[in-house]
Amino acid sequence: MEVAEKKEVNAFKKDLIAKRNQQGSLIPLLQSAQDSYGYIPEKAIHYISEIVNIPPSDIYGVITFYAQFRLQPLGDNVIRICEGTACHVNGAKSILSVLQEELNISVDETTDDGKFTLQSVACLGCCSLAPVIMINEETHGNLTAKSLRKIIKQYKRNNKGEAKQ
């Protein structure tokens, strides 16, 4: 685990050097930092600032402008609830309230045990399966309150490694 983490951080550092003189490299660098660390730590902002010659305050402005970037680490399992129109008219609201109740957190929060982070996204693009959530890389569609509770229970039961399978 430790070694793998180092490797990813190295990938970010390589990107930093490779993109030194490229125009418009700020957003790709932030994406690279987030891929490596799981979020954008303050030190990464300072590294990037030096390489692209943009003050940290401006970088912070860019980070907070885009929905993709986060300044906090994520939980082991990331649940993304689709709030697209098709999901909305098919009951995404009640799906969200079930999630909030089961996990006891609101959108953009992480459970105290660090197991789940709840996020909302504008559209996952699989509207025919509405309402939809995505847990890590897996999509779960045609949800009802009942089927969702079952799914969450499964993830709660599984250990970190298994849950990500």
Place this chain on the structure above:
Amino acid sequence: MKEIKVGLGTCGISAGGEAVYNEIKQEVESLHLDVEVKETGCMGMCYDEVLVEVVDDAKKYLYAHVDAEKARTIVREHLIEKKPVKDWIVKSNDVIIEDNFLEKQERIVLRNCGVIDPTSIEEYIERNGYDGIQRTLGNYLPLDVIDIMIKSGMRGRGGGGFLTGLKWKFAYEAQGDKKYIICNADEGDPGAFMDRSVLEGDPHAVLEGMMIAAYAIGADEAYIYCRAEYPLAIKRLKLAIQQCHDRGFLGKNIFGTSMNLEIKIKEGAGAFVCGEETALIASIEGKRGVPRIRPPFPAHKGLWGKPTNINNVETFANIPWIILNGHEAYASLGTEKSKGTKVFALAGKIAKSGLAEVPMGMTINEVVFDIGGGIKDGREFKAVQMGGPSGGCIPASMGDLKIDYDEITKTGAIMGSGGMIVLDETTCMVDLAKFFLDFTQNESCGKCTFCRIGTKRMLEILERITMGEGKIEDIDLLEDLAGKIKSSSLCGLGQTAPNPVLTTLKYFRKEYEAHIIDKICPAHNCAALLTYLINENNCTGCTVCAKKCPVDAISGGKKEVHFIDQEACINCGQCYDVCNFNAVVKA
């Protein structure tokens, strides 16, 4: 030759397509069958995923709702015993099946989606791929290409509907030592997935369209600005670009001519406003995606201050077809002012949701009923929402309206990029307007005061109305604010943000009044205006609802009819969700 194709677009994968693909591959290998197993893009019939097509020379059989078990059966019965499994086939040219989903469609943009393997450049080339750019380079001057595009009458498919050829002409005429082409693949409308399907299913068509555009305006560098939420699309585009480099279709002296072209991918970082041209350019430059005043238009001052032409995915995918088939063929489709076809993402309360490409001029009813199979669960057609957060709701009574840029604009909605969400009587129009406003309010970049604060105020009013605390003068206030936001916002986001409210006020004003005056939600959707009751005939006294109730508002012992204490009830709806006997009703 025998082939089995599995639809592996995002929707196919979500429905379990990869498991089916692996299962078939394993079966075919273990049985040593002479069958090629391939993946393909979205076939458009998302309601039938996972889709598997068996191709037996000229005969084709499309299977729907396939899972691993069905896949094994199909391999055994169809491939070995030569008996197609008729019950699961939804389309075939050998056995007769009733399904109109594809009958009324006209596929130009989706010509290869679900047909070819998107990871294979050879399959694209086999279907006349890259003939369009070669014909262009060999036979036409840039102005000839622009002339063909203008004569085809094609209008940009991103939503604005500006004449594509004319846009190219401006960029062609602009002075500059360097010019850029940008493909806008930042499909941000919630409920729209046309561009994603094209990028995943036929990435080379988009690249070819970009090459032709680059030749026409004289660009040697191009960008595809794609949502980071579309990882599969990005993966396939990267592969397609690599394949083009390997064959000399991209890079220096492409196709052996003096033309150079590089295409790069920029991943968006999640901001709806970046669909706007100038905001998109700012985002590629690494800045906050904030729009700027036009003019100067990007055609004169775009990326890094150089002349730039921006079109969206669907527009580019049309171009090779137009070059190969001629502008007359394209202009023969559609209405007087809207030519060609339009791809719609059908979703919502519709029986068959998916992608449909129809000639312009088809009526809304034809799309909803003939192609989409009508409303889910036998409910009543109430309205369609077109154009996403910038569009509006067109009521069912106007179902005979022809799909055409100008006709749709007249209703107060817009063609938009092609999201079509079908609504039934359980959709509350006030709540829907609130939903879209919540979205635009969140996505407003904050530059223009009316868009930043006005949308927030409108949202608060709508929240008040759906909570049952609306006042009758709120309607006037909404209309007043809407007008001001439209007239004092710089970009399309603000100028169109009030449309969902204005169209629902125009066609469904009674629903607003019911919320405000009678304090009821006619669609039984707004929690604060609902009452949950027990239907005595259905209640079996199972006590599930009473146990679930967070405020102990439900009384009644085992095998006794339950009762909800309305004073204590908080309308959370949990009893409604858990009841297995339809004994909890909304009133």
